[in-house]
Amino acid sequence: MPALSDKHSALHTQARWHWLVLAALLATIPAFYIELLEASPHAVGRGVYLLAALALGLAQWQLARLHAQARLYLRRQWLDGLLVLGLLASAVAPASGEFGLPLLLRFAVAGLSLLRMTDILRPWITRGSLRHVLALSAAVLGVCGIGFWLLEPRAQTIGNGLWLAFTTAATVGYGDIVPTTLASKIFAVFVVLMGYAAISLVTASIAAVWVESTERKIEQDILRELHAEVRALREELRALKQDSTR
Template sequence: MPFHPPSRTWGLAQPPGSNVAAARAALRWRWPVFTALLATIPAFYIELLEQLPTPLATALYLAAAGVIGLALLDAARHLDHPRQHLRRNGLDLALVAGFVLAAALPASLGSPASLALRLAVALLSLVRMVWTLRPWITRGGLGYLMLLAFAVLCVCGAGFWALEPRVQTLGDGLWLAFTTAATVGYGDIVPSTPASKIFSVFVVLLGYTVLSLVTAAIAAMWVESAERRIEREILHDLHRQVRALREEIAALRADRPAGR
């Protein structure tokens, strides 16, 4: 599927008119940045789980900040106005600063301020990851959306399996992820720890968004089918009227007296 850069973006894609080298640099860093952002998800929960070492979380946060910073600098060095490029990518700059602070602050369990900042950074990371996937979330991309929904369900199910003591199997984790994302809430399994409760917030935000996109894509397919049928009927009627008009003109020419 071809990628069409947006006219204005918070991400690494260049606006129209940027040179080719900067655009290629942005595309080259797209998936490394996405992977680095994805790695900060376990870093957030490492800070919440006392039995896991916090140096690993610090390393993941700093690695994400370094990758995003290198991506920004690599794209900016090919431009005539690098500062303008940095201003356009304010979200990435905020993420770099947020990841550095998240790595420097004390553990979230003992500091509400640290937890609030890491939550804010996690939400910004989620927005950035969705923005990265935006070229694949198109009106006709139902297959990509279904694949994305399946991947989100599996990741969220595995997350509940790792974070929630009441979830004994991966199947229970998938079930809890689905009921949470769909906002059904049967109540047979509920999050009970601070880590799983916070995780459920992101599951609702991400899962509800993906489910909405899937249902919207399916509805768009029905609307497009109806539009195509109406267009065919309009074209058929137009061709019939043009054919009748041609026949009428031919009849008038045949009835016209010779020499006139």
């Protein structure tokens, strides 16, 4: 029992540090656009990148201490080490007002952060319930719609932002509202990655419900036929017993 309690405590501690990493990586999203929209280096964006790097490094150090082989754990977590270096580099790099090496650096860090956040949220994302998937997809499209509303001048209302988020995620591209600024175009890349994945989860869950209902009906038909055959066999055995007693 003490060993089980210690294991439960360790898992709880790991979950808390993982949520700290998730919060730090989420904070880099507005920092990316602060640096992108500002014509000169912005202290807030730089500070967020620096704090995110410190939080990620501290979390990995604490998680390694909980692991039986700390060095092996740190070696396997190469993505986190790369992220720490990328966040530190983003904190000291020049502003990303125009396309160039600083923008490419922060764009690469944003992609790595998205991969890390997906890894942390994977157990919660893949629960499989249709209601859960629908709620997750609605939340993703809602956040993307608000992002377009803030970043795209042509999306003058939240409704326009949500519509642009849906058409971008679904790769429909009607063309009535399109990203026009550098910030909204970069944001559209992440919307396609996250939104298309969310929509795919919805379609896969609906298909799974249909397949599951069809399989359940087939199983019921097989059981019904099996019960009928068992009843017929019992009647034949009963008839044979009656014939043998005569």
